[in-house]
Amino acid sequence: MANPAFDGIRVRNLYKIFGPNAHAYVEAVKNGMTKAELNAKAGLILGLKNINIDMPAGCIQVIMGLSGSGKSTLIRHINRLIDPTAGEVLVGGEDVVKMNPTGLRTFRRHQTAMVFQKFALLPHRNVLDNTVYGLEVQGVPKSKSIDVAMNWIERVGLKGFEKKYPNQLSGGMQQRVGLARALSNDAPVLLMDEAYSALDPLIRMDMQTVLLDLQKEIKKTIVFITHDLDEALRLGDQIAILRDGEIIQQGTSQDIVLRPADEYIANFVREVNRGRVIQVDAVMAPLTPGFQANGTTVACGTTIEDAIRVLAMAPAVDVAVTDESGQPIGLLNLQRLASAVVAPH
């Protein structure tokens, strides 16, 4: 359940340079030395450069980027599997970078849970025993841990499979176990590193739906790494796009698709199914004076694709977009929706 005391994750001025004597080069990088220059001059690798992200509690923060852009390096700083060269990583107000070994161990066990691309299930343990694993490590009494695990096994759709072993399950089912195991920890932070990238497209969509449905209730602070923009746009309350260790755009799915920060992002966005991402709020026309609603309305936040379904059946040319209280705030027609589906040249 959402923890009201937990105020999310804040990454501040984070730099990671891989290689010996890395600290000596932070100033040079701050002063503009590029990844290529650092490598040529010092043989070091710039993993992350000046990362600043606020990840609010209860939201899904997606980190998106191509291979080598720094996604894994960034997520591994959150539970300090990697030490930064400079910067702060505040989780629930506490700087992970400053924790001593005991504090860090407690933090990892109780504040974070991970879901991995390759599932990381123990092959000799069945579904139930894999799911209770984290609770066992925490020293939770067996009867309680089994109750908790059974609940999550059911919630991820695996009821009846408790006694199966990983090699008896499909990839999608194994990842459901990975998710049940992570959720059993009841940690406020869920770290998902390319968690769905090994799954077939349809199973992957299923797992995205499972996560979105669960998140309505669990409201964890989820950091989700992906190299797939469609997945990022579907899952992310906030999306940060990395290239060469730097964030080149942060925003909502609407920000990224409607206002790509540069040509690099615009190239990704061109392949996106705009009808499934862009919401009517972004394309509606202002209300005209004296407009009479004809009964058919579309709620703000509706995607263009869903709005087209409604308008295709509507008797009138213009229909109203309504706010949360049902008040009209704008107008839509099919022509306006159709032109928004096509990417501008």
Ligand SMILES: Nc1ncnc2c1ncn2[C@@H]1O[C@H](COP(=O)(O)OP(=O)(O)OP(=O)(O)O)[C@@H](O)[C@H]1O
């Ligand atoms: N331990 C390391 N030593 C040296 N360089 C590293 C190390 N780990 C990562 N790097 C480098 O840091 C950069 C970022 O790598 P990272 O693995 O974080 O990227 P990524 O976006 O997660 O890529 P992928 O999608 O392939 O996992 C790359 O240039 C990589 O080669």
